[in-house]
Structures are given as C-alpha cells and as structure tokens.
Amino acid sequence: MARVGLTAERLTRAGAELADEAGFDQVTLSALARSFDVKVASLYSHVRNSHDLKTRITLLALEELADRVSAAVAGRAGRDALAAFADAYRDYAREHPGRYAATRFALAPEVAAASAGGRHAQLSRAILRGYHLREPDQTHAVRMLGSVFHGYISLEAAGSFSHTAVDSQESWDWTIDSLDALLRTWTTDTTTADRTGR
Amino acid sequence: MARVGLTAERLTRAGAELADEAGFDQVTLSALARSFDVKVASLYSHVRNSHDLKTRITLLALEELADRVSAAVAGRAGRDALAAFADAYRDYAREHPGRYAATRFALAPEVAAASAGGRHAQLSRAILRGYHLREPDQTHAVRMLGSVFHGYISLEAAGSFSHTAVDSQESWDWTIDSLDALLRTWTTDTTTADRTGR
DNA sequence: TGTATTTGCCTAAACCCTATAGGCAAATTA
C-alpha cells in the first residue's frame, strides 16, 4: 500500500480549493478523501474531525486575506486607502468565494484569539487613522465599515444586486465615496449634534 | 396507526421554531420527524424534500419580517423611519435568529419572484422617499442600506462586536445617525463632485 | 546495515441524514 503523503497542510489547501469550487459547506472529509484517492478513515490521522478541517481552512483564509489587505493599503491614505481596503476584501471574496465564506466560520474563542482576526481589526483601525476619529467613534466606525463591506460582499455574492439594471460596481464606488465623505465630516466636525443636524 | 395530522404548514412552523432554537442548518427532516414522533418517510408526503422544507421556512420568514418592517415604518419619515426600519430587522434577527438566517437561503428564481422579497425592496425604497434621491443614487442607497444593516446584524450575531468594551447598541445608533446624515447631504446637494469633495 | 519503533493508510463497523418504493389502514367521498 503506497503512501500518498497526506499532511494536515495538504488537506487544508485541497479543502480550500474545494470550498472555492463547490462551496464551503460542500467541504467534507469524504469528498477530500475521494480527491486524494484515499479512504476516509485515513484522514483522521491528520485532522481531528470535520470541524477541525474547517477551522484550518478558516485560519488559512484569514491569513491570506489579511496579507492581501495589508499589501493593498500599504503606502496609501484617505479615500485611496479606504478603497484599496474595501477592494481587497471584495476581490478576495470574488476570487475565492469558498475561502471568504470560511472566514465567517465561528472559531472557538482560543483559536480565534490566535488567528489573523486581530490583524484584520488592526488594518481596519489603520484605515481610519487618516480620519482622526476619537474613541468611541473610532470603534463605531470600525464596526460600520466592517458591516458595510461584509454586507455588500455577501449580498452581492447571493445575487441580490443583479435584479436591476444598475451596475454593482457603480454602487460599490458610490458606497466607498459616501463612506469617505462621512468619515471626513468626523474629521473636521466632531460633535454629534452638528453632524446629524438634530 | 393513529394519524398525527401533519401538514406542510405545521412542518414549516415547527421547522422555523427548530431553526430559532438550534440554527437553520440544524433543521433536518429527521429532527422534525422526531419532534412529531413520526417516521421520517412520512414527511415526504407533505414536503418534497429537505430543500423544499427550507424554502418554505424562508418564505415564512420573509413574510413575517416584511410584515414587521411594514408595521414599524408606517406613519414615520426621515431618521425616525430609518431607525424603525433598521430596528425591525435587527429585532427580528435577535428574536428569531434561525428565521433570520433562513432569509439568506438562496431561493430558486421563480420562487424568489413570488416571495415577499419584493415587499422588502419596496420598503427600502419607501424609507428613502423622504430623502428625495434620484436614480441611480436611490438604487445605490438601497444597496448600501441593505449592506449595512445585514452586515451589522450578521457580524453582531457572530459575536464580532463583543470583544471591546464599547456597547453594540451605541454603535448601532451611531450608524443610523451617520446614514441619516449621509442621506440628508444627498437631499440638498446632489452632485457627486461636491459631495465627496474631490 | 539490520532491527525496532513509529506512522500512514487500510478494513470493518456503528450511527445519522436523505430519499424512494411499496403496503396497509384511516379518513373521506359517493
């Protein structure tokens, strides 16, 4: 019985590819075993179980994505940085839908703490640095940006924006412009009363 | 063999409850059969298959949610309407996490066309009526609002906002205020160049 | 280099979920 040379890493990479091709929830140990022409039970020497495999794919995706976002925003500021940041997420989601879906997988707290999740949070705050927000506004803004981008990406992936004639790219640009404008109002004018006009 | 009196409707309602308790992807025909103390095969007389059941739960959730949102925004305008709209979605997601998750289930195009999805789109546009946006800005704004609210709700549900001391309710209010302010800039000043300051 | 140990992949088996076919009895209709 020749050995195929499985490792947790190879399984994780193959799992990530399968996720992109068939969807993250189609990633099963059975499918993976088939793709390596190996019996399912053999995989249990390398990953603890199905959940463990998904966790590993999630960690891989979080790292990859953080690397991309990090490279995209390097040397940029203001609207430029904001757009690069947003595009990095969206492009990744479009190129790697399964991996992007994996980044939504609920990790165990200890695992999450050791993941690239922290880098994402830092990157988000780095983008806002140029807008000079004070706490707690900065936290509010981090949450809002995360919400908009993640929301847009998932609705777009679900096909929610393909019913009308308006191009999705236009709405995306409009959204980034709007967020930039919004954040800039905070830069120069920091009282809520004035900002909201109430 | 006494009959239990199953119907597609009863299965759908029980499925929705199960979704809220255990998660939408824990909704299985097996679990449902157990809860009715009936054999699994019996369910196939009432629903075509597992996918059909999930579709029915999705349609139920979309209707319920549209009813709630519709009632919430009735008689309101401006920021008031915007907040009522947003809160209706968020409250529903918090009270019925499984049903809210169901609203993200990908429906077949014909089914989606006959669903309450259209009502949601109309409600969204109704909110914007008070801000007097022209096309295609209105469409952009509809997409942005959908993105923010859906994104916020799903990130919040995933626990993404429970790592810092800042209260999630505050960020939510801040976000709604920000969106209101943003939309109001469009009301009085409609050229992109001026709005973004580029 | 030969032997001991570890490690990788295997078979076997149990459990759960989905789905179809075909049967019998309860409910409905005539």
Added chain:
DNA sequence: TAATTTGCCTATAGGGTTTAGGCAAATACA
C-alpha cells in the same frame, strides 16, 4: 356501506462522520 384517496408505515439504499484495530512502509537507532 363500499370505493377511493390519503397518511403514515416498513424496508432499503446511498452518502457523510467517526472510532477501533491491523498491517506495512518509513524512520530511527544500535
């Protein structure tokens, strides 16, 4: 009351997960 429809059943097959235990290939060590 008889005929028909309908609801729930048993049986069966297929796919995914997971554990236990075995044999052989790779590795370590004398």
